[in-house]
Amino acid sequence: MSGMIVVGAQWGDEGKGKIVDVFSANADFVVRYQGGANAGHTLVVNGEKTVLHLVPSGILRADTACVIAAGVVVDVEGIVSEIAKIRSNGYLQNPKQLMISESATLILPFHKALDAAREKSLSDDKIGTTGKGIGPAYEDRASRRALVLGDLFDSENLRKKLELCLQEKNQLLKFYGAAEFAVEPLLLQLAKVAQALEPYRCKDVSTIVHKALKNGKRVLFEGAQGTLLDTLHGTYPFVTSSSTIAGSACIGTGVGPTAISKVIGIFKAYTTRVGSGPFPTELNDELGERIRREGHEFGATTGRPRRCGWLDLVAMKYAIRINGITNLSLMKLDILTGFDKIGVCTGYKLDGEVISDFPSHVRDLEKVEPIYEYFQGWKEDLSKVSNLKDLPRNTTNYIDFIGNQLATPIDVISVGPGREQTLWVKPLFA
Ligand code: GDP
Numbered sequence: 001m002s003g004m005i006v007v008g009a010q011w012g013d014e015g016k017g018k019i020v021d022v023f024s025a026n027a028d029f030v031v032r033y034q035g036g037a038n039a040g041h042t043l044v045v046n047g048e049k050t051v052l053h054l055v056p057s058g059i060l061r062a063d064t065a066c067v068i069a070a071g072v073v074v075d076v077e078g079i080v081s082e083i084a085k086i087r088s089n090g091y092l093q094n095p096k097q098l099m100i101s102e103s104a105t106l107i108l109p110f111h112k113a114l115d116a117a118r119e120k121s122l123s124d125d126k127i128g129t130t131g132k133g134i135g136p137a138y139e140d141r142a143s144r145r146a147l148v149l150g151d152l153f154d155s156e157n158l159r160k161k162l163e164l165c166l167q168e169k170n171q172l173l174k175f176y177g178a179a180e181f182a183v184e185p186l187l188l189q190l191a192k193v194a195q196a197l198e199p200y201r202c203k204d205v206s207t208i209v210h211k212a213l214k215n216g217k218r219v220l221f222e223g224a225q226g227t228l229l230d231t232l233h234g235t236y237p238f239v240t241s242s243s244t245i246a247g248s249a250c251i252g253t254g255v256g257p258t259a260i261s262k263v264i265g266i267f268k269a270y271t272t273r274v275g276s277g278p279f280p281t282e283l284n285d286e287l288g289e290r291i292r293r294e295g296h297e298f299g300a301t302t303g304r305p306r307r308c309g310w311l312d313l314v315a316m317k318y319a320i321r322i323n324g325i326t327n328l329s330l331m332k333l334d335i336l337t338g339f340d341k342i343g344v345c346t347g348y349k350l351d352g353e354v355i356s357d358f359p360s361h362v363r364d365l366e367k368v369e370p371i372y373e374y375f376q377g378w379k380e381d382l383s384k385v386s387n388l389k390d391l392p393r394n395t396t397n398y399i400d401f402i403g404n405q406l407a408t409p410i411d412v413i414s415v416g417p418g419r420e421q422t423l424w425v426k427p428l429f430a
């Protein structure tokens with residue numbers, strides 16, 4: 001079967017949206033399987049920028065069906081306005097192009113209020129969440145209180161479930177000194193949401209995706225966030241609340257692992273992180289500032305400045321291992337133009353000893369000192385390079401070193417945000 005997963009190999013914002021848009025030229029389906037509107041996936045087509053939060057990044061191609069699967073947490077306010085915006089830009093004219101699983105968990109306004117109230121209460125220990133209600137919504141799913149998309153279309157049950165959920169949420173909001181929510185206005189709001197989402201509701205996403213795979217259709221699974229934000233395998237507790245790694249595609253969609261033939265790891269030529277938590281190769285100096293400036297490293301969802309640093313091969317090897325990455329896509333190489341020296345972290349020092357494995361506990365990760373190798377930079381503008389052989393020698397030295405260290409083929413090299421600024425070493429999804 002020809003399922004292919006696109007997964008972020010760092011702390012998110014690697015350029016997954018761009019790659020999914022590029023790959024979806026050859027995909028029949030694009031499936032979002034986890035996360036919520038904490039994601040901000042940017043697509044640039046003919047110079048026009050589209051930022052997607054919940055809708056899969058295949059949506060700009062009318063022939064590609066887009067699916068939001070059960071594992072996603074759907075912000076009822078966000079999804080309606082996102083769809084409206086996409087439609088007003090001339091896309092998604094046929095509602096059949098987008099299917100949202102009736103089993104997807106809803107994010108309601110009180111989840112966002114609770115997210116904000118918790119962050120406020122943490123003062124110095126904030127996670128730095130996006131404030132989109134992700135944690136509280138996944139908690140409700142796990143504790144079996146969550147409302148799902150299908151509930152919107154069953155008004156009797158909706159009231160009952162909302163009352164039950166809210167009873168507890170209001171106690172929690174009171175505990176944090178935040179304003180409580182009333183049932184009636186929420187029910188009115190949800191009636192409008194139901195009307196807007198009716199054309200997209202889908203009773204059985206798992207069956208549709210399974211049939212597509214069985215019939216040889218090409219299905220792209222679009223990850224959100226990044227490996228190091230995974231709730232189990234990331235830099236806990238500075239993580240998101242879903243499983244972001246490749247295995248999550250099967251769980252979130254309801255397909256078996258045997259449906260997957262490739263896992264594509266997306267990574268930038270350097271590293272960024274938004275929010276709190278350890279970041280061994282962070283550059284808290286003019287170099288970090290310069291990467292942020294040149295790379296326009298500001299969050300697509302919150303606008304916050306992203307923390308920037310050199311590429312970390314210890315973290316990348318870990319990502320390759322836990323995702324089972326088969327191929328890599330190297331992004332934003334053009335941003336490194338003009339740097340005299342480019343650093344790459346090849347190992348860590350922990351308590352005086354050299355280690356090559358990514359520590360599993362943040363206590364250790366906070367203490368590690370990166371070991372760097374430095375490469376000669378290049379001056380040439382890469383953004384107009386359309387042929388691999390036109391890449392400067394120093395650039396290919398850098399790419400070859402990374403590929404050898406990671407022992408995984410780098411099949412795609414991205415030199416700009418646009419669709420056309422993509423160099424193919426080997427076709428992945430032709
Ligand atoms: P995602 O969350 O992984 O989809 O990534 P984001 O969209 O949050 O952030 C990636 C940013 O880099 C976006 O603004 C993209 O338009 C941009 N981008 C993607 N690939 C490249 C590239 O190769 N070069 C440059 N200069 N920008 C890129």
Ligand code: IMO
Binds near residue numbers: 039
């Ligand atoms: P995409 O899909 C980068 C980070 C937040 C915070 C932590 C927890 O665009 O790569 P949450 O709101 O999920 O509870 O916040 O996770 N975070 C992201 N960082 N890219 C993302 O998504 C992110 N989604 C969440 O900044 O540190």
Ligand code: MG
Binds near residue numbers: 039300
């Ligand atoms: Mg992003």
